Amino acid sequence: MTRIVFVVFALATGGATYAGLYGIGGEDAQIAKSIRSGSGGRVGYIGGVK
């Protein structure tokens, strides 16, 4: 049990380090979505303007 939990935690630490370096959705959501859609089109408004 200890070994399994340690392996999972080590993988999670590795994953968080990778995500911190290369991003996995840590980018701006609007831009990321826009890039992913490939259209360059507007994907909507995100923000908290009064």
Place this chain on the structure above:
Amino acid sequence: MGFDGMNCPNCGADLPETLTRAKMVACRYCESAVVLEDDALRTAGEKGVMAEEPSLFVLGREIRYRRESWLPVGQARFSYGTGWWDEFWAVDGGGEGVWISVDEGEIAVERPYEIDVTLSPWQLKRGENVSLNGETFTVTEADTATCMALRGEFPEALHVGQAYRYWHLSGPMGRLVTLEFSEGEFAASEGVWVDPYLIRSENAGA
């Protein structure tokens, strides 16, 4: 063997070397109890037949209890009222002898106790209070025990078949004093209770 040549006066068998510090020994080979008296050996009757019962104490096997250790070298069995108990004569870590009484898990290590008053057997009745060394004790048991069997060695002569009058006195804080009366004299010992669950012995599981 650094044996000094003591032999059983009854059957001629070698007697243990440790007899030099004991006063009595039960011969392992014949039915005799042997007493060392004025450096002379004499037989003191039969040693009796002792039924083998499970015991935490086995002659020749050291047991440890908290910070103490005892090596039982003699076992005397006494019958009383409804059953029997064993008295083990044991040598502690410092070479001093102690009596250990064992009765169905009730174990007490007894050391000599000086009594400062003159007692007489008739005043010691169950439920009576007795003052010893400024403390009040209550007589909880008054009975006669008969020696049934002996084996090993002892600091005093014991005789199979002999009856001993004894009293258990309980005092403050669980103090236990045992009085014995024989040949017109009282002998007293103070017992300290031993928790059998804390005894460590090679034979503990037996």
Place this chain on the structure above:
Amino acid sequence: MTDGFSPAPSRLAAINCTACGSPLPALAGHRARAMVCSYCGAVMDRHDAYRLLTRYRDMQRPEGPFQIGMTGEILGVEQVIVGIVGVTASIEHEDYHWTNYQLYSPTHGYSWMTWFDGHITHSRKTRDMPETGGNFAYKAPLAAAGRQFQMYEQYVARISYLEGELTWVPALGDRTQVIEAIDPPHGYSVVIGENETEFEFGTYLDRRETLAAFGVADEFPRARTVHAIQPFLPGSFHTALSGAGKLFAPVALVLGLTFLVIGTGKKITETVIVDTDAGGSLVFPLTRADRLAELRLTANVVNAWSWYDMELIHEESEETVAEFDKGLEYYEGYDSDGRWTEGSQTATFRFKPPAAGAYRLTITTGDPKSARLPVRVEVRENVMLSRYLFGLSIFFILCWLSLWFRQSRFEARRWGDDGEDDD
């Protein structure tokens, strides 16, 4: 028998009840005083030829997994169950019932095994008296038997059932006052009877092991309560979770701090676009497509908002990579609590460029109602995000502390501090 010893004589195996004639197993040693008939409730004096002393008819045997005659090992000692005593106690206006089994071992004497709400405990008489006396207040310390106990509770126990061989001559309804102190997995009880006060040393037993030792299948309901002397024994998963959390929390935290310090990346360019009404643009190279780039807008908006529409174009292909927008708003003022502010004068965008190369960012003030203010644009690349590692370290710290939380809850249940009823 050369040394004068003979094998143990076969013990008396059974006697017939002197009242009803039923055969009753005789298992205890000579110090057991009473025999209570399992069939007719006759109480007999074992020390007086099983003389009939009294008789309790229609006693209901309390629930419990054990029976007279069962043998098993407890605390390394082979024991035989010789008697059963049912006990009822009223604690804080609630009745509790438990079953005491009188145990006998030829070497260790008489002791008790107790079944209470699915818990099994062992207790034996001790001659170790309390070293500190008098204070029986709740949770007060009590030193005895070489341990530090804590006062737990006091109650009056009443005998509600009797069966088999027992070390004293009991009477149905007999009451004893019990003072209990605990040091899990041990307990220390002061049992005050009519004529004497006794002291008992208790040990919590593993239920599964104990039932197995006596050859009893565990078909009994699970314990609903935490027993007074039950030790806190977390499972291997929770122990592992806590251990791993303790080890990995600092690792994730240090990595997160490292990312925070060195992860600001490399500044590519910084420009101020003055006339955002007309729209402006800046061109910047991004060298790595696999790493994160960052755009930061800063405008001196005060008590206003400013809206920016942006377009990111890959220069070489002239393709629009992304279109996005953002409003900056910032308000400040004074009220009865002093100065207040709301919103922010900056906005940060992080993104992963689809390819390396030159990019152009165009910015215009979109909304007609928006303030028209110059905006500073800063572009960085190779930035690192610490948020994942910080998030993970919070999770790891929670895992680490989870054992402590569990133990606190367990202790609260032990002491009845959890605000829940036992049922």
